Amino acid sequence: MRLTVNGNPIEIDAEAEMPLLWALRDLAGIKGPKFGCGIAACGACTVLVAGQPVRSCVLPLGQVEGDVTTIEGIGRPGALHAVQEAWIVEQVAQCGYCQAGQIMSAVALLDEIPNPSDADIDRTMGGNLCRCATYPKIRAAIKRAAASTGA
Amino acid sequence: MRRLFAIALFLMPGPAFAQDEPGLIEWEGLYRVFSHPRCANCHTEDDHPRWSGAHYGEARIHPFNVRRGPDGFGNPGMTCRTCHQETNSPVLHGPPGSPDWHLAPQEMVWFEKSSGEICAQIKDPARNGGKTLDEVAVHLRDDALVAWGWEPGPGREPAPGSAEETYEALKRWAELGAPCPQG
Numbered sequence: 001m002r003l004t005v006n007g008n009p010i011e012i013d014a015e016a017e018m019p020l021l022w023a024l025r026d027l028a029g030i031k032g033p034k035f036g037c038g039i040a041a042c043g044a045c046t047v048l049v050a051g052q053p054v055r056s057c058v059l060p061l062g063q064v065e066g067d068v069t070t071i072e073g074i075g076r077p078g079a080l081h082a083v084q085e086a087w088i089v090e091q092v093a094q095c096g097y098c099q100a101g102q103i104m105s106a107v108a109l110l111d112e113i114p115n116p117s118d119a120d121i122d123r124t125m126g127g128n129l130c131r132c133a134t135y136p137k138i139r140a141a142i143k144r145a146a147a148s149t150g151a
Numbered sequence: 152m153r154r155l156f157a158i159a160l161f162l163m164p165g166p167a168f169a170q171d172e173p174g175l176i177e178w179e180g181l182y183r184v185f186s187h188p189r190c191a192n193c194h195t196e197d198d199h200p201r202w203s204g205a206h207y208g209e210a211r212i213h214p215f216n217v218r219r220g221p222d223g224f225g226n227p228g229m230t231c232r233t234c235h236q237e238t239n240s241p242v243l244h245g246p247p248g249s250p251d252w253h254l255a256p257q258e259m260v261w262f263e264k265s266s267g268e269i270c271a272q273i274k275d276p277a278r279n280g281g282k283t284l285d286e287v288a289v290h291l292r293d294d295a296l297v298a299w300g301w302e303p304g305p306g307r308e309p310a311p312g313s314a315e316e317t318y319e320a321l322k323r324w325a326e327l328g329a330p331c332p333q334g
Contacts, residue, residue, distance in 0.1 A: 017241070039245040040234035041215070053233050058240045058248075109228035124228030126216025 001061060005030060006073025016062030020054075021045045023061055024070060032071035032100045036129075043128030046101035053108040055127075071100040074107055083107050086145035094132035102128045106142050115146050174327030180312070180320050182266045185273070189300040189310040193254050194261035200254055201262055205308045223254040239304040247307065249299035256280070270331035284325040292318035 003010045005028060012023050024030040024047070033056050036044030040055035047056045050066025075081035080088075083106050093099045102125070109116055109124040116124075121139050130138070184190060188204035195201060198218040203210035220226040225233065235252035239245070255261075258278040261269050272278045279287060291297055292314050300310040312320075 039240065039242055041244075046233075052230065053228055055234050058234065058242070058245055059236055060238070063237050105228050112227035120227070122216060123218055123220075123226040127229045127233065 003028075003061075003064060004067040006069060007067070012061065014061055016060060018061050019057050020047070020049075020059045020061055020064055020068070021056035024056060024068070030070050030072060033104075034097055034100060036098065036101075041129075042098070043101040043105060044098045046104040046128065048104060048108060051108070051111065053105050069104075071103055074103075081107065082145040082149050083110065083141070086141040086148060090137050090141040090144060092134050092137040092141050094134055098128060098130045102130065102138055106138070106145065109142065110146060110149070114149065116142065172327075172330060174324055174330040175332055177320055177324035177327060178266070178270055178330065178332065181273075181317065181324060182269060183311050184300075184317050185261050185269050186264075186266070187300070187308075187310040189303055189308065190297075191261040191263075194259055195254065196257065196260040196262065206306060219254050219257070223256060224251075225253075243306075247299070247303060250295045252296065265334050267332045267334045274329055274331070284321065284329060288318045288321040288325070291321060 001012050001014070001016070003012055003023070005024065010028050012027055014023055014027060021033055021035060024033055025035070033047050034044040035057060036042035038057050040058040043055065045055055045057040046053050048054070048069040049059070049064055051069075075084050081103075083103050087093065087099070087103060092102075105124055105128050109120065113120050118139065121142050125135075125138060125142075185194075188201075188207075188210075192201040192203055200213040200217060201210050202213055215229075217229070217231075218226055220230070225231045231252040231254075234246045236246075236248040237250050238248045240248065259272060259280075261272075264272075273287060274284065276282060280290075282290065298314050301313050303309055
């Protein structure tokens with residue numbers, strides 16, 4: 001089956017039931033989205049499908065409707081996404097394992113609410129767990145990204 | 152004195168008699184469906200879906216700070232469909248799925264509501280999506296997300312009966328005057 005990932009068409013030879021995360025990591029070699037819990041309970045595998053955040057570990061390939069965006073697709077070296085820039089300035093990451101998922105949820109939030117309140121941030125980010133408890137820095141980075149884009 | 156008491160008892164319309172009314176017997180079957188955790192968990196009064204039912208133990212608020220959002224489909228950046236896909240996850244403890252997973256509108260409250268309260272809501276077009284009872288019956292029979300309640304997948308207790316049986320029961324209840332119990 002054919003997917004569009006980060007703007008590139010990709011041919012995937014897999015069963016329709018295969019989770020999108022497996023196809024991305026094991027077949028397409030796109031390693032940004034991480035396997036955490038495998039049951040949509042931690043958020044490490046979050047990607048965007050048609051602009052909406054999805055836990056790719058539980059989304060079967062046969063149900064992917066729209067272009068897929070992973071953390072590799074939102075910016076590139078020298079031209080990072082505002083959220084990535086803010087993450088660096090705030091030094092959010094500790095171990096870093098959950099951070100790709102955190103950033104993708106933050107991107108989805110800012111796409112719809114350019115200047116989110118603390119409550120908006122909590123409602124979106126509650127599904128992305130961080131065992132290093134970087135939550136205060138995540139919140140600060142989202143606010144920094146919002147400010148940097150002129151919201 | 153004893154004779155007077157017996158006469159008074161005979162004249163008093165006791166609740167036991169009222170519950171034998173055929174329409175109320177039909178309603179009791181419908182109430183068992185609507186109040187079942189498979190249905191009521193997403194018919195809540197507040198912002199949160201619930202996790203409850205025989206296999207959950209005590210009722211819990213859906214974790215991850217999941218909330219209703221402006222339209223019942225969740226909030227920007229974390230909608231119901233962020234985790235709930237069109238089918239159940241096949242993985243143990245994975246999220247259930249059905250098309251258009253969402254919370255029922257806030258005025259359609261069933262969770263921890265009495266039989267009489269749920270009955271009044273079902274009949275009230277102002278709180279049932281502007282539906283006639285015939286339309287409510289068709290919704291119960293044909294809606295994909297409602298149908299999930301009777302086939303929730305392994306490890307989850309299904310709602311009693313089936314979509315078709317519930318449709319038929321609601322039609323019979325409507326034909327019997329759609330009576331509601333007290334309370």
